Amino acid sequence: MNRLDRLTAILIHLQTRRVVRAQELASRFGISLRTVYRDVRSLEEAGVPIGAEAGVGYFLTDYHLPPVMFTNAEASALMMGGKLIEKWTDESVQTEFESALFKIKSVLKRPDQEHLDDLDAHINVAKPPYRKPHATGLLNSLQHAIARRHVLAIHYHSHYNDTETQREVEPVGLYHTHMAWHLIGYCRTRQDYRDFRVDRIRQLTDTKQSFSRRDRLSLQEYLDRVGRNDMPVTDVVLVFQKSVVRHLQEQKYSFGFQDEEDLGDRIRMRFQTPWVEGIARWLLMFGKEVTIEEPESLQSRMQTLVEALRDHYAEKVSS
Template sequence: MNRLDRLSAILIQLQSRKVVKAQDLASRYDISLRTVYRDMRSLEEAGVPIIGEAGVGYSLAAGYRLPPVMFSREEATAFLTAEKLVSSLTDAANSASYRAALDKIRAVLRSTEQNYLEHIDTRIEVLESRRPANHPGENAMQTILKAIAERRLLEIDYFAYYRQEHTNRQVEPIGVFFLDNFWHLIAWCRSRKAIRDFRFDRILNIRLLELQFDDIHEPFMNYVRSLYREMALQPVQISLDQHAYIHLGEQKYYQGFVSEEITPEGVIMDFMTMSLEGFARWYMSFSDCATILSPNALIEKVKTIHTAAEKKMQQMQCC
């Protein structure tokens, strides 16, 4: 990026945020802090009213606004691609809001860029998952984001999959993230008095309360890193007959699939699983065509489940 483009980009950054830190600008544009300071002086000399506060960052004086911004063809295409993702991966209300925003962006584009977007609009598509979606209402995302922004409590009816129980919780929302085709809410659960990860598709109902909470929580990404650092993934390796392998389909991805190797004897598959119990129960659905190579703990899990199943069958026959 040449210096003129960088100065324009920094000016847009200043208008889009209340405060911009020098280190953030240096990281974003891959320049030194010294270059950031020099760029700021250049903008000030050009008449831009920049307020700089040591230890805080830079901001624009109240009331200063840039003239209308023109988007490049590449930027407009990025917006169009994002619209496809938002429409597929969020709820209807959030999707509608994004489409309305994109219409405003289209309105300020030059006619050549408008024609370009119309031409490729039908050539980009995001296919929805074959698994049925279960969103908690039409405006779940907007409700959660509103609660985060206004520091208001949420009341949720939640289904805990592993415990197979329904609970009602009051939570202090901290942030949301998308992982493996699911949206997650990170929040402080007042019932459990701890940080919890709530999957959107397991939230049966959600209500925005008037009660506010003190935002004393750590930065959102600290919780995300902590939760998934503590989540102990266990390596698993199995061998599967080739005629059975073709029937697994996308199921393997839900079990932590990592890699596979096709051999004359069969397919060697490697997984990283969060639950040996869950993996063992999935494995038993095709265990007549497979062999566990490691770990031994998984073999013991399968034996235990198999023994319990045989006992159940004997009890049923006696009855």
């Protein structure tokens, strides 16, 4: 990126945030703090009213850029993002993004508009494996509540014990993992932080009641805490025949995959999982093509599951 483009990008960045730290600009553009200071000084000399507060950052005092023109690559990236939004969010977000994309297209040059039209039919994203109808339209409401710090009243279905409960939740953030959106929040009912699958929220009401964010973890702090202290993990060592390794695909990461070692016609894989029962049931599908080296507790659990399965089908045959 040449200096002129970088100065323009810094100005756009300043306009999108209330306060921007120098280190944030240095990290984004891959430059030194000294270069950031020099670039900001150049913008000031060009007449851009930039304020600064020691230890806080830079901010624009009263300045707005004219409508921004998008490059061909930027427009293409937005269109690709729209494909993901179409399949992996709900109608509330899809509708708003579609409206925004039309506005973006309206300011593009004619060749860039034609480029997007040509590209549109050649990019697609697979639908998620399921979509619950009761989850439709919640993501936008959740975003508003998070930004405004509003307490939510939710009617929630707990999958693990198949019960439905009423909760008051202080929303911390939204997190997408394992093909689903999750609302992370402080549950006033349980007096602790909880992870709520959005597709299991039966009903959502914004109470308009505000809460203080200073007393709550940020989303990243919650995720860091869960990563460290969620549950004790068990080290698992498995040896797979290479003929079945291609069937593991992305599933192995759901069970805490760490690394692997090539043994010729086999592959030794190491996992760290808090859910030994889950990995045991997953391994049933691989039959004799997988060998459990560690731990013994997993070997014992597999024997129990296999014996129960054998007895089940033996009863079917005898009847």
